[in-house]
Amino acid sequence: MKLTHDYYRQPDVVALARDMLGKYLFSCIDGVLTGGRIVETEAYAHIGDQACHSHLGRFTKRTSVMYEAGGVAYVYLIYGRYALFNIITNEAGKADAVLIRGIEPTEGVAEMQLRRGITSATPKLTAGPGLLTQALGISTKHYGTDLTGNLIWLEDLGEQVPDEQVVVSPRVGIDYAGDDAALPWRFRIRGSKWTSPAK
DNA sequence: GTTAAGATTGGCT
DNA sequence: GCCAATCTTAACG
Numbered sequence: 480m481k482l483t484h485d486y487y488r489q490p491d492v493v494a495l496a497r498d499m500l501g502k503y504l505f506s507c508i509d510g511v512l513t514g515g516r517i518v519e520t521e522a523y524a525h526i527g528d529q530a531c532h533s534h535l536g537r538f539t540k541r542t543s544v545m546y547e548a549g550g551v552a553y554v555y556l557i558y559g560r561y562a563l564f565n566i567i568t569n570e571a572g573k574a575d576a577v578l579i580r581g582i583e584p585t586e587g588v589a590e591m592q593l594r595r596g597i598t599s600a601t602p603k604l605t606a607g608p609g610l611l612t613q614a615l616g617i618s619t620k621h622y623g624t625d626l627t628g629n630l631i632w633l634e635d636l637g638e639q640v641p642d643e644q645v646v647v648s649p650r651v652g653i654d655y656a657g658d659d660a661a662l663p664w665r666f667r668i669r670g671s672k673w674t675s676p677a678k
Numbered sequence: 679g680t681t682a683a684g685a686t687t688g689g690c691t
Numbered sequence: 692g693c694c695a696a697t698c699t700t701a702a703c704g
Binding site for chain 3: 557558559
């Protein structure tokens with residue numbers, strides 16, 4: 480079933496990031512259905528976390544959507560090149576987010592290869608936060624998109640990922656966050672080929 | 679108004 | 692393994 484606002488508005492963003500493993504992310508862009516199983520996520524909390532874009536300041540053009548109630552997409556451009564896809568969680572005014580870093584393609588693989596410009600279903604297709612957005616056709620145009628609509632959404636297909644298959648580790652690429660960079664808020668499925676290149 | 683750096687990736691040494 | 696690409700935001704002057 481499609482995940483509802485009640486799911487996204489749970490207060491514990493770290494638990495949500497863990498729970499999203501094994502869920503399915505779908506997009507229907509340009510009339511083409513693409514999607515796959517979520518295998519890697521990271522949690523970003525609005526308090527006690529310097530790595531989160533909302534940790535200082537409040538409303539900026541880029542982060543204002545983070546203060547909406549959970550269940551919308553936060554898409555932003557990194558290094559002027561790649562779009563990163565986040566899911567806003569918690570209630571309005573509490574700017575928590577879950578970054579999707581890797582999915583395992585299941586639906587519309589041919590279309591994903593076309594968008595990525597490659598001809599085989601290698602991990603390069605969706606293994607990485609800037610890559611899966613390309614494969615799914617997600618761009619900054621989808622900033623603020625409601626995740627209970629028919630453009631981008633998550634589905635629970637009844638799959639449970641047991642704890643022994645989940646690898647917990649510090650987040651990647653946020654050394655600037657000081658001590659908070661060591662928080663073990665990155666979750667991935669052990670042994671999956673579709674997680675982002677580990678650093 | 680100008681400048682520096684980022685939740686990354688891909689190409690070259 | 693290192694570095695360039697490229698654009699938005701934030702911190703200066």
